[in-house]
Amino acid sequence: MSDVADVLTHVLVGYIIGTLLSIRYERVQPTHVTLVMIGALSPDFVKIELLVPDGLVMALLGVPFSWSPLHTLGGTVLVICLGSLLLAPEYRAQALALFAIGALSHHTLDVLLMTPTGDAYAVFWPLTEYRLPAGGLYLSSDRWPALVAGLVAVVVWSVARRRRDAASETHPLG
Amino acid sequence: MSEPYGQSGRVLAAVILGALLVGSLVWVGATAAEPLESQYPDETEVTPEPEAYVGEQVVLGGFVVDTDPVMIATRASGYGQFTLVDVDDRLQNAEGPLEPDDRVSAFGTLEDESTLVVERATTRQSSETAYMYLVSAIGGLWVVGRFVRGWRFDRRRLAFVPRRRRDADRNRPVAPSERSPTADHSSANPDSRRDDTEHDQRAHTNGGE
Structure with a gap:
């Protein structure tokens, strides 16, 4: 469980991707950027484990239990489908796509983490338990990933803002 | 757009997805194959x-x-x-x-x-672990804050919809429930209690139609 990048880095990367999409596609609005950020956060719902450990659930329900599928491909698909059902129907297809983009960025970043064994986690579960070689780029306790992501986020934010201001000058009714 | 398969279809889909999710959590708990742990004994x-x-x-x-x-x-x-x-x-x-x-x-x-x-x-070092928890909490709160500001729960449709924005919705027909001045209450609205009663009244009216 120690091998997950910190949530802030994931959320910042979700913000960057979402904002870039909003620059490219007009129908991606700030509310939709939030959906990419939620997707980027979603595999870390596994951190419920810190509050409600597997063993506690096991004791309460009397069945074997593990939160870890939440942090895999299979768990991600189920979580984002459930999440999109919470939205009104006309937003679901787009939300599903935006959640998926965010979640993909999360798994990509986490496969790049440094692990003592040199293997990443079984990201493709339940399709296969194959573990990709770990990227070995950083640890979740490193500070530079959040710093780099934060700087890029600020740049992307100011570019998006400038474009929005320019657009509202062209279309004063906007 | 109304629910394509009605609210019961939506509930059925949620129950199936939820059952699959809980099933997978129990399944992994019952087997030794933890996807997040290494394949080596620890x-x-x-x-x-x-x-x-x-x-x-x-x-x-x-x-x-x-x-x-x-x-x-x-x-x-x-x-x-x-x-x-x-x-x-x-x-x-x-x-x-x-x-x-x-x-x-x-x-x-x-x-x-x-x-x-x-x-x-x-x-x-243990200080690095504390740092990780702190920034993780900040990241989580940021997302929650953005969602609350950008989306609201429509009680009539039992679903989240975007809050109205100046430029976001100009191409979208305004639903009757959104035309009401109470629809765009922000989280900072001090009159949220009055909002609730008006929501309830509207729900009541809709129910009679």
């Missing part, structure tokens, strides 16, 4: 019976209790002590040497019951 398996793992590749996590040679304890009580051979040279993310109380995760071959010949290791 300290929870090795500490009680290290003799069973001699000669095997294992990964041991613990904290440093002695530095010459480096020894770790895998349990907070100080029990489960292993000597880590060559660990200072095999650290991936820091220059050695390790100091007492540093957290270490070491992968290698168990040479005898209490000696691990290290191939790769990572370390972190």
Whole structure:
């Protein structure tokens, strides 16, 4: 469980991707950027484990239990489908796509983490338990990933803002 | 757009997805194949019976209790002590040497019951763990804040819809429920209680149609 990048880095990367999409596609609005950020956060719902450990659930329900599928491909698909059902129907297809983009960025970043064994986690579960070689780029306790992501986020934010201001000058009714 | 399969279809879909999700959590709990843990035995398996793992590749996590040679304890009580051979040279993310109380995760071959010949290791100080929890909480709160500001729960449709924005909705026909001045209440609205009563009244009216 120690091998997950910190949530802030994931959320910042979700913000960057979402904002870039909003620059490219007009129908991606700030509310939709939030959906990419939620997707980027979603595999870390596994951190419920810190509050409600597997063993506690096991004791309460009397069945074997593990939160870890939440942090895999299979768990991600189920979580984002459930999440999109919470939205009104006309937003679901787009939300599903935006959640998926965010979640993909999360798994990509986490496969790049440094692990003592040199293997990443079984990201493709339940399709296969194959573990990709770990990227070995950083640890979740490193500070530079959040710093780099934060700087890029600020740049992307100011570019998006400038474009929005320019657009509202062209279309004063906007 | 109304629910394509009605609210009962939506509930059915949620129940199926939820059952699959809970099923997978129980399934993994029941099998040894933890997707997030390494395929190698770790300290929870090795500490009680290290003799069973001699000669095997294992990964041991613990904290440093002695530095010459480096020894770790895998349990907070100080029990489960292993000597880590060559660990200072095999650290991936820091220059050695390790100091007492540093957290270490070491992968290698168990040479005898209490000696691990290290191939790769990572370390972190406890202040770095605190940092990770802090920024993770900030990240989570940021997302929650953005969602609350950008979306609201429409009680009539039992679903989240975007809050109206100046420019976001100009191409979208305004639903009757959104035309009401109460629809765009922000989280900072001090009159939220009055909002609720008006929502309820509207729900009541709709129910009569």
